[in-house]
Amino acid sequence: MTDSIEAKLDLLQDLIRRAQKRGADAADAVFVEGTSQSLSWRLGAVEQLERSEGQDLGLRVFVGRSQAIVSSSDTGRDALDELVERAVAMAKIVPADPYAGIADPGQLATEFLDFDMFDPSEPSAEELKDMARRAEQAGMAVTGVTNSEGAGAGFAHTRVAMAASNGFARSYARSSHSLSASMLAGEGTGMERDYDYTGAVWAGDLRTPEDIGQSAGEKAVKRLNPKKAKTQQVPVIYDPRAARSLLSHLSGAINGSSIARGTSFLKDMLGKDVFAPGVTVVDDPHRMRGLRSAPFDDEGLPTARRDVVDSGRLTTWLMDLRSARQLGLASTGHASRGVSSPPSPSATNFYFAPGALTPKQLMADIKAGFYVTELIGMGVNSVTGDYSRGASGFWIEDGEIAHAVSEVTVAGNLKDMFKALTPADDLVFRYGVDAPTVRIDGMTLAGS
Secondary structure: OOHHHHHHHHHHHHHHHHHHHOOOOEEEEEEEEEEEEEEEEEOOEEEEEEEEEEEEEEEEEEEOOEEEEEEEOOOOHHHHHHHHHHHHHHHOOOOOOOOOOOOOHHHOOOOOOOOOOOOOOOOOHHHHHHHHHHHHHHHHOOOOEEEEEEEEEEEEEEEEEEEEOOOOEEEEEEEEEEEEEEEEEOOHHHOEEEEEEEEEOOHHHOOOHHHHHHHHHHHHHHOOOOEOOOOEEEEEEEOHHHHHHHHHHHHHHOEHHHHHHOOOOOOOOOOOEOOOOOOOEEEOOOOOOOOOOOOEOOOOOEOOOEEEEEOOEEOOOEOOHHHHHHHOOOOOOOEEOOOOOOOEEOOOOEEEOOOOEOHHHHOOOOOEEEEEEEEEOOOEOOOOOEEEEEEEEEEEEOOEEEEEEEEEEEEEEHHHHHHOEEEEOOOOOOOOEEOOOEEEEEEEEEOO
16 A cells, blocks of 8 residues: 555545535545556557556535535545535435445444455566567467467556545555457458457466467467358357356346346346356455455445355345345445446456366267357347357367357357356466356357
């Protein structure tokens, strides 16, 4: 924690006191300052170098159950006086929300663990350039690669301070580092592209540039000369990169706000089996060096690791205070917010627990099937669970990858897909929402 952030914590508490003097019954405030730098490199030269440094402050005030939120990047005293005045005036005229409000003091987090979320190092532009250059060189060295869409490297530092009239006042810092490369293979209309990416809280945990570049090049080459596939029902294997999207659909379906509105295809499934026995989905804000780890949520409540799906059974919704009040339940500590919006529920480090089979074992008995590496479009109905997405990948014959496939659609219903899902054992944490290879039987493949 820097002295400047500690000073901002004092500023937030003073801001809240001023809001109360002007008529607010309760208030909370958040301050965010960040530094980021990114560099893109293509065909042996820097294509773009960007650096951003900024700070923003958001104040939320309550008059009764009516709330208003005002944000500013100006922390001068006159600007903050105007901020307070405007926020209180707005709260006095907007409709009341019976479920809005800050936490009671007894609900607040009291233990603040260190999850090693901040790497203080700041790679220089030269270091970022070297990483991107090495990644592209490794990709271009792969036989069959004919061009590059470029490589990119970057980092971000973020510091957050939060305070509320219930007595909460804490701050934390987080960092992220990333590296990616995208390669092209083939010629003319037969060209194919693919990419690879690595992200981590600490720069030392990134995969090497050579690994990223070579992987991107090899993936692109494998996609050459794709064939069509006939419409049929087949087992579908999702590559880990594609399987992550299934978790995003799940987190949206168990979001407390969606449940309270009745707009989720899982709205009646709490405590019931939604996956096959043995499938577990974890939300873990306490994961060391996790990209989405948090010592407390954005309403000051404690966070905890949860098996949101325990051997197939859905055990909880993801809730902030407002959605929990709507549902007559207790918040699960999943509030997330920015400076200009109220809290809403959001998953943290969210992942399928690994299964017992290797990816090779997972598809060993498949006579004919489809291995998805990329999904296109957003054809998912969150109310019904109907699922239809464009896809590309590889055809599976007799348990082995046979050839590339493009321009097909995979379709089903997420309720059925979840029940038919089997995870492999190759989970790697890369994004914050992570999955191993997964298999789903009985999906419809629409092709020629």
